[in-house]
Amino acid sequence: DTGVSQNPRHKITKRGQNVTFRCDPISEHNRLYWYRQTLGQGPEFLTYFQNEAQLEKSRLLSDRFSAERPKGSFSTLEIQRTEQGDSAMYLCASSRVQAASEKLFFGSGTQLSVL
Amino acid sequence: GQNIDQPTEMTATEGAIVQINCTYQTSGFNGLFWYQQHAGEAPTFLSYNVLDGLEEKGRFSSFLSRSKGYSYLLLKELQMKDSASYLCAVRFYSGNTPLVFGKGTRLSVIA
Numbered sequence: 079d080t081g082v083s084q085n086p087r088h089k090i091t092k093r094g095q096n097v098t099f100r101c102d103p104i105s106e107h108n109r110l111y112w113y114r115q116t117l118g119q120g121p122e123f124l125t126y127f128q129n130e131a132q133l134e135k136s137r138l139l140s141d142r143f144s145a146e147r148p149k150g151s152f153s154t155l156e157i158q159r160t161e162q163g164d165s166a167m168y169l170c171a172s173s174r175v176q177a178a179s180e181k182l183f184f185g186s187g188t189q190l191s192v193l
Numbered sequence: 194g195q196n197i198d199q200p201t202e203m204t205a206t207e208g209a210i211v212q213i214n215c216t217y218q219t220s221g222f223n224g225l226f227w228y229q230q231h232a233g234e235a236p237t238f239l240s241y242n243v244l245d246g247l248e249e250k251g252r253f254s255s256f257l258s259r260s261k262g263y264s265y266l267l268l269k270e271l272q273m274k275d276s277a278s279y280l281c282a283v284r285f286y287s288g289n290t291p292l293v294f295g296k297g298t299r300l301s302v303i304a
Binding site: 126133177187 | 224287295296
């Protein structure tokens, strides 16, 4: 169990550029979640996958955001035409099963700064 | 909505006991989690409650009252390393719904 891995740890970009983040979940976990966290706030849900299927997207998620999990293993989150308001920590989490009691294991996140 | 409320900040003395409260809407409640998050790091799981009562795990305990929509995290024998944010998160309805997090309580442990 090597834990949830996220790359890059930090990303600085200019407004209007596209960025892509990667998440490698714990290997036997079939659920993968993306959350966003800003300073002084709790994680805010963006979207999640069960295997390769994207099951839910937050209503807050702009059309500029897209996520994929093509083979049910790693996932990517892309933000197109970044805006300063996109600056945040993007957290990935995984879990093994879909039971209500199943806890999430989080990665260390990708800190995005949009200048 | 699914508001989850926690105090923003708390300060406590090394060696003391601190209680961090969390309130949430009761409709659809299906489990409550506490996570610890040190600055710049990933949230890590502390405890899970779905039935009323107290769950004890070493220096940390978590309490739940489903009828009141209330939980607390109790930290005993505080250590400097306990300085962190403590996140209350609730599962509503089924295991197919994502965890909803509160804003977190930033705890500072002072000497």
